[in-house]
Amino acid sequence: MLDIIIKGGPVMIPLLLASVIAVAVSLERIWYLAKTRADSEELMEDVKLCLQEGKVLEAMQLLRKSKGPVAAILSAGIAYSDRPKEELREHLEEVGQDEIFKMERGLGLLATIVTIAPMLGLLGTVTGIISSFRVLGNFQGVESNPAALAVGIAEALITTAAGLIIAIPTMAIHHWLSSQIERRVREMSRRALELTDLITNGGNPR
Numbered sequence: 001m002l003d004i005i006i007k008g009g010p011v012m013i014p015l016l017l018a019s020v021i022a023v024a025v026s027l028e029r030i031w032y033l034a035k036t037r038a039d040s041e042e043l044m045e046d047v048k049l050c051l052q053e054g055k056v057l058e059a060m061q062l063l064r065k066s067k068g069p070v071a072a073i074l075s076a077g078i079a080y081s082d083r084p085k086e087e088l089r090e091h092l093e094e095v096g097q098d099e100i101f102k103m104e105r106g107l108g109l110l111a112t113i114v115t116i117a118p119m120l121g122l123l124g125t126v127t128g129i130i131s132s133f134r135v136l137g138n139f140q141g142v143e144s145n146p147a148a149l150a151v152g153i154a155e156a157l158i159t160t161a162a163g164l165i166i167a168i169p170t171m172a173i174h175h176w177l178s179s180q181i182e183r184r185v186r187e188m189s190r191r192a193l194e195l196t197d198l199i200t201n202g203g204n205p206r
Contacts, residue, residue, distance in 0.1 A: 121163020
């Protein structure tokens with residue numbers, strides 16, 4: 001592996017850095033989504049039951065024990081349940097945006113790596129080809145120094161492959177994370193509407 005990295009030339013340094021960042025961000029985001037995963041259906045039913053029985057403090061305690069955007073949006077809604085409907089909605093929107101920001105943290109970096117990695121690979125291809133042509137120009141032919149020519153070709157091929165190897169799985173992970181976040185955003189919006197209707201139509205739970 002070290003030999004391949006060396007043969008890839010100086011462009012392999014930023015490619016390696018990009019790969020390390022991509023792996024670190026991906027693992028951190030997967031861990032965050034797993035940590036904040038919760039059964040929103042069951043959570044919503046428990047909150048409804050507490051509010052219908054007038055047990056607001058129990059509902060808040062239940063939500064504090066839960067993690068994730070749905071729990072955060074429900075907790076914010078109950079805390080603002082004595083406010084006017086428009087103010088309640090504005091507050092829920094603000095909390096929702098904060099939760100979306102938390103979930104999307106790092107996705108922009110992954111998207112950047114998806115774009116930059118193949119370009120770095122292409123740069124390595126160009127520098128490798130330039131090196132090969134320099135050899136041809138200096139020694140007037142392949143037969144004069146085939147080993148030196150092979151170094152340039154190896155650099156071109158290795159960096160191209162490395163850029164694609166980094167970009168393809170990073171793109172797949174980025175799309176998967178985006179789909180998971182989009183699903184949670186829809187769920188969060190649906191539960192926020194349910195809570196708003198419960199508060200406004202059923203009266204102030206406090």
